Every structure is written in C-alpha cells, then in structure tokens.
Amino acid sequence: MKKRWQYIKLALPPAKWIVIAVIFYLLTYSLDLLIFGILKVEPNEDTLVLSRLRIGILGVYAGLYGLYRVIFYHPSYSRKYRFWLNLSPWDYRKRLPLGPIHLVETDVLFLSILTMLAYVNVPELVIAPLIAFLCAYVLMLWIALNENQGHTALAVLFLASFTYYPFRNPIVSVFVLLGLYGLCYWSTAVSLENFPWNTKWWQLDPVNELRKQSKILISRSWPFRYIIYHNQLELSVTKAFLISFIITWYVHVIKWPAGGLYEWWLLMKLVFYLVLFRTLVYVSMCLPPISLLGRLFTFRLIIPRYDKVLIMPICVILAGIATPQILRLINLPGIYCFELTLFVVLFLTMALPPKYKEWQLTAPGRLYRKRAIEKNLKPPRSTDTVIADLVSSKKNIFKS
C-alpha cells in the first residue's frame, strides 16, 4: 500500500506549482473583498462574473494538469526518457519509472477538489474542470498515438465528434471522453508492449538518428537537397479516403444544419485553394522541361509525362462542378449534396496521381533551385538573440 502511494504520488505536480496556483486562485477573492466588503455592492447578475472567472481559472488548471499528466510521464514526449528506458531493464509489465500515465487516485483527488471549488462558485458549471481535464489529457494521448497506432488514432478522432454531436450534453461528453480515454489507454498499453519503438519520428538506432538529422541540414543545400525524397506527403488511397471522410464528418457535425449559398461559396473557394496548393507543390518541385514559348514554337503543346500534373486540378474542378448537379438529380437534400461534394473534392485532391514521391523521382522537368530562398536563408534564432532584440527595442523606445 505504501509502495503504491509512493508511486501514485509521483503523478502530482511539483509543490511550488500547486502553491502558485492556489495563491493566484485566492487572489481572485481579494476582488470579492473589494467589491462586497469595501465598496458594499449588493450581489447581482454583474457580480456573478467573478464566480465565472474563477470557474475559468479552475478549467485552465484542470486543462494544464491534463497536459502535464501526459507530457511529463509519457515516453513519447521525452527523447531522453525513451533512450534511458531503452537502456534500462524496464519492460511493459513494470511500472513506468517516472510515474503513471493512466489515471490514478491522485488525479481523482485533484479533480475532486477542482470540482468542489467549481460547485461552490457556479453549481451549474460543476462539470467544467472535469471536461477541461479530459479534453487535454485525451488530446495528448491521441497525439502520442498518431505515430505507431495510426488506426486507433483515426478511430479516436472520429469518435471524439460524439462529445458534441448529436446530443450536445456535457454529461454525455464526459462519458464519451471517458470512453476515449479507455481506448487511448488500451492502445498506449499495446504500444508500450512493443517498446522500444523505431519510427519515423525518432530512431532508436543512433546512426539512423544522425542520418535523419543530416537530411534536415542537407535540405538547405543544392544540389544534394534534390537527392532526398520525402514521403511525408505520400497518402495511400485508403488514407486519403479516411481523411476525407473524417473532415467531411466534422463539417457535418459542426455545421449541422447548414447548406446555404454561403457554404457553397466557401466550398468553391476551398476547391480553388486545394487545387492551387497541390499544383504549386508539384510544379515548384519540378519546373516544366521547356518554356511556354518553346512549346508553341516546337509544336510540343502537350508533354504527356510532365502534363500529367494537370490531371488532378482538372478532375477536381470538374468533380466540384458535376457532383452537386448529379446529386440534385436524385433529389438529395442540399446539405448532403454539399457534404458529398466536399468529400469527393477532398478525396480526389489527395488520391489522384501522380504520387508525390513518384513525381520527385521521375518528373521529366527541371528540378527547381530556389535561389531566392537560398539568399534569404536566416539562422535559427536562439533565445539569447530574441532577448537581446527585445532589450534593444525597449532601449530604443525609452530613447524616443
């Protein structure tokens, strides 16, 4: 029992943070003292603001605590911790040495205090700190899941919409968040079973880690930059489908009910920017092999291997125009037409060929040397430089 208490005690934030938080919270009562004690104002609707302010502070505390509980204890968030764990005899059956990442009694104690304080201030908002804590906590667990538990992360993202839709009820939100916590925790436990990880975020092998960092340095040089090909923008058809589905689903959840002219206008703008963005990414990587004038004078109006980069924008624009017309023919309500069109447009933008990696490696054009970027390359600013700049700007202000 004693051992367990010692372990769960690790989850508590440092004492000085708690003291600062308590002092700051108590300071808000000095306003009460001023208003009700010295100025003798009768409690009314306006003075309720003070209670709501305290609820806000409690919510922030709970949210920060949620962030703290994952960031400071999850090996995903600390490189040093991961390497140390890897070198230690720890395995998933043992407790994490820095403290637990699952919810423990100290969390219940901490949240109970915050909830009690919330009840004292505004009883209707008693649940606010709990929701703030769970949102922050689940969010951080979800971010950590993204690398090696991608499918669960997608499922959590989808299920998270039920905190808001369709009931919009805080009690339902809490239950959904607890369910999400359960799912995230189970998935985290599975990922800890497979520790040590070797993923693209971090490499276990120090040589691979060095090679990964070298790529970052090399990406600022020419022509070695072009040797590196990036897979970050690489999306499989399934992934493109799932991402489009989730975005459309969230539009459905947040905008429900909608589908007016303004939304259609936004959708058209979105199509335009998506098309422009993807085309620019591809064309800036590899410029056309010959100029427009060259094409005209040499009668090479179409260069199929290069011009396939235009397939996507043409298809997306056509789909953006044709899909709503077709859907209207089958008398689908406006909102569904809107959402399905959005889905089709997003899916085509992400899924249509050429793939980014294929384009980088085989596009028949000129690899673009970004001289303007080379000229304006600035060193990364250290904290010291930022502080020195701030000090000098303050000095200038005083002088003037």
Place this chain on the structure above:
Amino acid sequence: MINIVDVWHHYGVKPILKNVSLKIETGELVAVMGPNGMGKSTLLGVVGGVMSSIKGYVEIDGLKRRNSVKEEIAIRKKTVYLPDDPFLPPFSTGREFLLAVGRLYEVEEERLMDHSEQLLKLFDLEEQADSPVRSYSTGQKKKIGICSALITEASVMILDEPFSGGLDSSALLALSRVLKNLADRKDITVMMAVPVPGLVEPIAHRIAIVAHGEILAFDTAEGLRRRTGCSGDLGEVLEKLIHPEVFNNIDEYLEGRVK
C-alpha cells in the same frame, strides 16, 4: 557505365543539346570540353538528373534516369552530381556539412569520420572546419563542395568545372592527384566539365568536345591529335576542332603586323 542516347534539350526555342550520344565505360574518367555556353553544364545536368532531356535518355549502369521510382532511387544512391556553383548551408560548419552528405549516402560512420578528416586536411580546411560555411572565402566554399562530392564515395561522379571557382595552387594539385587516383581505379566512373585543356590531359582517359550542343569529337588526347593532325598541346587541338579559322586569323594578324 554512363550511356547517353540521342539526347536533345532546349529551354526555349533554341536547342542546347542536339542528338548527343556518348558511352562512358565503368572506370573511365571523361572530360567534357568546349567553349562557354555550348551545353556542357546542361549535358552534365541531364546526366546528373537535375533536368530531363526533351528527347533521348541517360542510362547509368543500365538503369534509366528518371524513368521509374525504383531505378531512380538506385541511381541516386550511386551517383553524385556537383554543379559549378553548389549552395552550401550557410549556418552549418564545413565538417557538419561533409558528415551530413556522407550520412545521406549511408557511408559507414567510422569511415565517414576518417574520410572527412583526411579531406579537410588535404584541402587545407582544418582550421575553418568548425566555422560556419558563410564565413568561408569563395575558394574555400569550392573546396568544401569538392570534398562533399568525394566524401560520398559514389561510384559515378558528375563534376561540373571542379577546377574553377578560385581554387589555390595546392588545392588544384590535390584535386588533380585525387582525380588521377580515381581515374586509375576500375570501379569509379567520372564525367567532368573542364575548360582548361592543360589540366585534363594527364588525368582523362577520353575527352568529349562539345560545341553548339553537339559532340564534335570523343576520343583520347592522342586520338584527337591524330584526327586534327596537330602535334601541339591539347589547347591547340581543341581550337583546331572548334575554331579552325582561329589559326588563319592569328597568322593573318601576325603577317599584317610584320609588314
């Protein structure tokens, strides 16, 4: 082996390369020579993979350049292309840059450390090795560029004017010795553009003369002499091939002055 087959290239209307075909065997060092603006750098750029030909293709060890993802990755792992004005990351040190390039080519870590030390010593960059590249002089930047190509230990090297750009005499000597050593090896293929004939003859197995986007000749130095009937230095041979009228003009000028 580098196989350039029927390559055409033009940016606008005027062709830069016209029907260029060359076959460079494995282990050969070939110098590409010719007047300025005649397509040497474009040819090397096409072989190096930073641009594609409008017509024709380039093969490296039997793999077609920019043809398929698999082939291109295989080519990139064994080929290094160094343009005449590479851009080096200004806020990294020379040593960091060399190590990063070596790691990019997956050179074994211990070997990489050794090789970088040797290269920095060879090109007299030991003192500046840990200073940011932006503080380097033009010649020092050129040296680091050359070192970065050499540290890759790639089996196919495409070097655009490695001797130009402010190299001092000791660096010129070091580079020509290194290239001579590479030329003597049977597993490394080097294709380089060099404007100065004097530097080429001792190291190049064969010389390709490019003018107006075409290959005027592709032979050994001796072969070029036989072809032009000129027994002088390589510069004269080159002029005979590219500008045969230059000798008449010189004679005419000198005769006129004597009179």
